[in-house]
Amino acid sequence: xxxxxxxxxxxxxxxxxxxxxxxxxxxxxxxxxxxxxxxxxxxxxxxxxxxxxxxxxxxxxxxxxxxxxxxxxxxxxxxxxxxxxxxxxxxxxxxxxxxxxxxxxxxxxxxxxxxxxxxxxxxxxxxxxxxxxxxxxxxxxxxxxxxxxxxxxxxxxxxxxxxxxxxxxxxxxxxxxxxxxxxxxxxxxxxxxxxxxxxxxxxxxxxxxxxxxxxxxxxxxxxxx
Numbered sequence: 608x609x610x611x612x613x614x615x616x617x618x619x620x621x622x623x624x625x626x627x628x629x630x631x632x633x634x635x636x637x638x639x640x641x642x643x644x645x646x647x648x649x650x651x652x653x654x655x656x657x658x659x660x661x662x663x664x665x666x667x668x669x670x671x672x673x674x675x676x677x678x679x680x681x682x683x684x685x686x687x688x689x690x691x692x693x694x695x696x697x698x699x700x701x702x703x704x705x706x707x708x709x710x711x712x713x714x715x716x717x718x719x720x721x722x723x724x725x726x727x728x729x730x731x732x733x734x735x736x737x738x739x740x741x742x743x744x745x746x747x748x749x750x751x752x753x754x755x756x757x758x759x760x761x762x763x764x765x766x767x768x769x770x771x772x773x774x775x776x777x778x779x780x781x782x783x784x785x786x787x788x789x790x791x792x793x794x795x796x797x798x799x800x801x802x803x804x805x806x807x808x809x810x811x812x813x814x815x816x817x818x819x820x821x822x823x824x825x826x827x828x829x830x831x832x
Contacts, residue, residue: 657760688727692719700783704813704824710786710806717782725772729765736761780822787815793829806831 643652696715697708739758743751786805793804793812803815805824809831813824 657763685723685727688723689719692722692726695719695722696782699779703779704783704807705811706805706807706813713785714782717785718779721775721782722772725768725775729768729772732761732765732768736765780824783824784815784822787813792832795832799827799829 643649693715696718697711699718700706700711700714701708736758739754739761743754743758745751746754783805784803787803788805789801789803791804791806791812793799793806793814794802799814804812805815806812806829807826810828811826812829813826816823816825
């Protein structure tokens with residue numbers, strides 16, 4: 608009963624009535640953008656677009672759930688995307704360290720998973736942003752501005768996920784550690800001392816070292832038996 612009353616109060620509250628009026632909160636969003644941009648503050652200026660879209664998600668949650676369900680139907684494509692992610696990971700480690708694909712197992716799966724965490728949302732937000740942009744181009748007045756704000760919000764999120772992916776790439780050594788071993792043919796009979804090793808090819812191995820807190824690979828000759 609209490610939750611029902613609170614919902615009824617929210618429905619008739621002046622705050623929601625203001626938020627449900629596109630002219631008012633669209634104007635507030637653009638005013639916020641102008642004020643912050645005039646002072647050279649990019650982040651708070653663009654944050655207003657995200658706040659605008661988040662409020663819309665809350666107010667029109669029922670309509671959005673229907674559209675999200677349509678998007679989830681394409682989740683069957685995730686295994687295919689994961690496969691391409693693994694292929695990309697194999698070529699990435701091969702190009703950067705020269706490691707043959709036969710010596711890459713767990714690392715490529717981990718790397719593909721982390722890349723998908725950024726690439727899939729980035730692509731999804733890009734498509735959503737283009738959809739809102741096309742709708743805004745057909746609309747007039749405040750309705751077009753309102754839809755345009757959602758388009759900008761989606762593009763901002765897409766850019767954010769792209770930046771996240773670039774940051775993830777800096778940690779490419781961590782997944783590779785999953786394919787290093789204490790006991791392997793790189794270090795027969797503990798010839799080179801304790802440590803973790805991964806084979807590069809039939810003639811060379813890598814030993815894991817550290818530069819500060821960052822793991823690095825140290826190559827040495829170790830013909831495969």
